[in-house]
Structure formats: C-alpha cells, structure tokens
Amino acid sequence: MSVLADLFSLAAVGAGVFFFIAGTAGLLRFPDSLTRLHALSKADNLGLGLVVLGLIPRAENPLAALKLVVVWALVLLSGASTAQLIGRVLRRGRE
Amino acid sequence: MSVLPLLDIGLALLVVAVAAWTIAARNLFASVLGYVAYGLLLALVWVRLHAPDIALTEAAVGGGVTGVLLVTAGKRLDALKATRSGAGPGLRERIVAGALSALVAGALAFVVASLPTPAPSLAPQAAAAAAGPGAGLGNPITAVLISYRAFDTMLEKIVLLLAVLGIWSVGADDAWGSAPAPLRRARPDGAMVLLARILAPIGALIGVHIFWVGADAPGGAFQGGALLAAMWMVAMMARLLEAPRIGSRALRLALISGPAVFLTVGLAGNILAGSFFAFPPGFAKPLILFIEAFMVLSVAVALPMMVAGPPDGESKP
Numbered sequence: 203m204s205v206l207a208d209l210f211s212l213a214a215v216g217a218g219v220f221f222f223i224a225g226t227a228g229l230l231r232f233p234d235s236l237t238r239l240h241a242l243s244k245a246d247n248l249g250l251g252l253v254v255l256g257l258i259p260r261a262e263n264p265l266a267a268l269k270l271v272v273v274w275a276l277v278l279l280s281g282a283s284t285a286q287l288i289g290r291v292l293r294r295g296r297e
Numbered sequence: 298m299s300v301l302p303l304l305d306i307g308l309a310l311l312v313v314a315v316a317a318w319t320i321a322a323r324n325l326f327a328s329v330l331g332y333v334a335y336g337l338l339l340a341l342v343w344v345r346l347h348a349p350d351i352a353l354t355e356a357a358v359g360g361g362v363t364g365v366l367l368v369t370a371g372k373r374l375d376a377l378k379a380t381r382s383g384a385g386p387g388l389r390e391r392i393v394a395g396a397l398s399a400l401v402a403g404a405l406a407f408v409v410a411s412l413p414t415p416a417p418s419l420a421p422q423a424a425a426a427a428a429g430p431g432a433g434l435g436n437p438i439t440a441v442l443i444s445y446r447a448f449d450t451m452l453e454k455i456v457l458l459l460a461v462l463g464i465w466s467v468g469a470d471d472a473w474g475s476a477p478a479p480l481r482r483a484r485p486d487g488a489m490v491l492l493a494r495i496l497a498p499i500g501a502l503i504g505v506h507i508f509w510v511g512a513d514a515p516g517g518a519f520q521g522g523a524l525l526a527a528m529w530m531v532a533m534m535a536r537l538l539e540a541p542r543i544g545s546r547a548l549r550l551a552l553i554s555g556p557a558v559f560l561t562v563g564l565a566g567n568i569l570a571g572s573f574f575a576f577p578p579g580f581a582k583p584l585i586l587f588i589e590a591f592m593v594l595s596v597a598v599a600l601p602m603m604v605a606g607p608p609d610g611e612s613k614p
Contacts, residue, residue: 276496276499279492279495279496280492280496282488283488283489283491284492286486286488287488287489290488
C-alpha cells in the first residue's frame, strides 16, 4: 500500500515539476507578454495542483492535507486575478 | 549523497544573484520587483535554517508590505519626476556616495568576519528566561520576544508609530487631519474587486490564526498583524474601504494601543511582580496574549497607514 502511495506521489509530483519546467520554458521563450502570462498560469495552476495532489498521501493528518489544498486554492485565486489584471493593463497599453 | 546541500547552495547563489540584480537594475520598478523576489527567497533561506518564525516575518514584511511600500513610493517619485526635472546627482556625488556605501559594507564585513568562534550569544540566558517568567508558552520565540526582551519588542512598535508620524508630517499644513489619498484614483477592475472580496476575509482569518497559534507554534503578533495589514491594503486597493482620516480618534487609539497596553502591563509588573515588565506567576500566558492582541491591532493599522501616505486634503470634511 505504501509503495503504491509512494508511486502515486512520485508520478503526481513529477508531472507537476514537468508543468513548472514547461511554464518556465514558455516564460523565457514565448514572444509577447500575453503568451508568457498564459505559460506562467499553467505552471502555477496545474503544476502546483499536481504537486499538492502528490503530497496529500504524505500529509501527517487530514488537517495538514486540507491546508495543502487551501494553499493551492489561494494560489489559484491570486494567480487568476493577477493574470486578469496584468492582461487588462496590457490590452489598455495596446489601444 | 543527498540533494539538499546542493539545493541550499543553489538557493544561496540565487539570493546573491537577485540581490545584485536588484542593485544593478536601471528601472525603479524592476528594482522593487527584484527586492520582493529577494525577500521571498530570503524567507526560504530562513525555512532552511529552521527558523519558521523569521521566515513568516520575512515573507510578510520583507516580501509583501515593504514591496507595496516601495511600489507606492516609486509611483510617487515618477509623478514628481514628471513635474520637476532637476539634474540628477553629479559624478562627484556619485563617487562620494559609492565610497561611503563601500566603507559601511566593508566595516560590517570586517566586524562579522572577525567575530570569535563560538560567537558570543545570549541564547542560553534567553532560553532559561523563556522557560521562567514566560512559562506556559510552547513557542520559545514568542516567550523571548514578550517576556525576556519585552522592552525591545515594545520599542520596535514605537519605531513603527514614529514612522507613521513622520509620514503624516510630510503632508501640507491645511491637509492635517484629513484622509490620505486613495491608493488608486481610477475605478478598480472587476478582477481586483473580486480578489479583495474573496481574499480579504480568508487572509484576515489566517492572520488571526497566526497570532493565536503564535503562543505555541511558529507565528506571533507581528506576523499576524502584517497579514491583517495586507488584507486591509488589498481592500483599499479595490476601493472597498477608504483610508480613514488621520484625525480619527479610533485610528489614533488603535495605533497607540499596542505600546500603551504593553507599557501599562509593564508598569503594573513593577508593583505586582516586583520588577518592570515582570509578569505575576500563573498569569504570564493570559497577560502575554492580552498584550499581543493589542500589538496585532497596532501593527495591522500602522503598516497600511504607512503605505497610504501623508494626508491629502482633498477628502477634507
């Protein structure tokens, strides 16, 4: 059972790391701010989500697992809102 | 071979690189962003040094509040630059300023490098004291801050008050007593309002939680207060709340409540427990929580008032 849980953690955290690396590559390589923002929000939302998912079986107790989920939810909230705010400033700059 | 030492070395190099980039950045805004990143990285360093209390403070104050303060200050500087185009410092001033900075940095480096090993430390006395009058607190950091180094902790809050007073006194004479200018003039975006509506209640709850667990776990008055301050600032940025008039009695009472309660309890200790800032045995924990609650209030009010800036006069009643 613990081997299965470890394998699950490894797979989920690994997938999360992949999204972070992909997001960082996008941040460095994409041509303009809007696409870079797009790459970054993938890393935050999906990457962190998968890392949290992988860490949940390793949490000491259900409360700690819940805290991990809350951290992810807060990052989702702030990431989505700041992406909106930055995107809107960019569009205003273009007009 | 563990990867942790490698990660630590990478983290240390990253901190130095971001610090250098912050100084070298030509653009004020970029420099401020570098400083915020530096604060967050430093918080990670404190976590690696097993000092979660300092990490929380560094993340909240170094990364968060100072960042907002510097961004606001940078905006004001830009506005000033647009109206007044004086010549910048000349080559000679730059050389003198650079030489003075190098001298201070060199002297500091010399002092740090010439410390004896083991470094002189008050840690054993502090630990003993934390187990004494501050007994009942599971978190030795809070015990040291409030009972062993009570005077220092109180003076820190008074420094905050002095900073707020200094900022207020920069305002024009006829603006005295009025409210500071809103953090942004334009109507805020829907996204900002939504963020503030959802985040502020959650953040306030976490701030109170961090203060409350501070007695027994990493956390405390300053960290909790800084989080509450940040949530107030988010609400002000979304224009859900307006900055209060600086003449408001409630605002002034909230500002002085922390140090005032601390001093009163300290003086009472003179009579009840035999020395200044001594807590009567058995009452240490409730008294400390009582003092800290007012400290939270003072910090939560002082930091946003610093960011809000001097009174503006436009919203005068």
